[in-house]
Amino acid sequence: MRKKVIFPFTLIIIFFLIIFTIYGRAIFQEGNPLPIVKAIIQLETSDSDYIQYSKKPLKYISKSRIDRELMIKKYMEKDKWSYIEQLGGGYIFTKENEQAIVVTKQYSSKYFVWEVPEEASIDK
Structure with a gap:
């Protein structure tokens, strides 16, 4: 049960890290x-x-x-x-x-x- 909960959250965190790595400067250019x-x-x-x-x-x-x-x-x-x-x-x-x-x-x-x-x- 615990693996079923942790796995989706891990994927979501990895997804957001990739997005911020690629687009971070553009997203935060105005603060x-x-x-x-x-x-x-x-x-x-x-x-x-x-x-x-x-x-x-x-x-x-x-x-x-x-x-x-x-x-x-x-x-x-x-x-x-x-x-x-x-x-x-x-x-x-x-x-x-x-x-x-x-x-x-x-x-x-x-x-x-x-x-x-x-x-x-x-x-x-």
């Missing part, structure tokens, strides 16, 4: 993966283009198939920020002598994360 997993589930079950998963710093996750530049411009224009230019993964905006840079980073082949400076947040 604790649980908020991101929760946000991905919300994103997949809603019509939203983005889901917030961190408040400090303010971070969002979006699907890679959407036009990230257009979506970020719409987000920032809600609070009257004007688009200036893109430099790599950063989008530069200005508003009344202030400047804000929204930084994007590919999280996986299906998702990217983006960080909005606190002063530029429309969710204040």
Whole structure:
């Protein structure tokens, strides 16, 4: 009886060790993966283009198939920020002598994360 219980748990532990060995850096690239997993589930079950998963710093996750530049411009224009230019993964905006840079980073082949400076947040 004891072997019947130990064997499946051993297989599960070996499976997770293999997964973490292969994908560990990708899974933990943004720190604790649980908020991101929760946000991905919300994103997949809603019509939203983005889901917030961190408040400090303010971070969002979006699907890679959407036009990230257009979506970020719409987000920032809600609070009257004007688009200036893109430099790599950063989008530069200005508003009344202030400047804000929204930084994007590919999280996986299906998702990217983006960080909005606190002063530029429309969710204040």
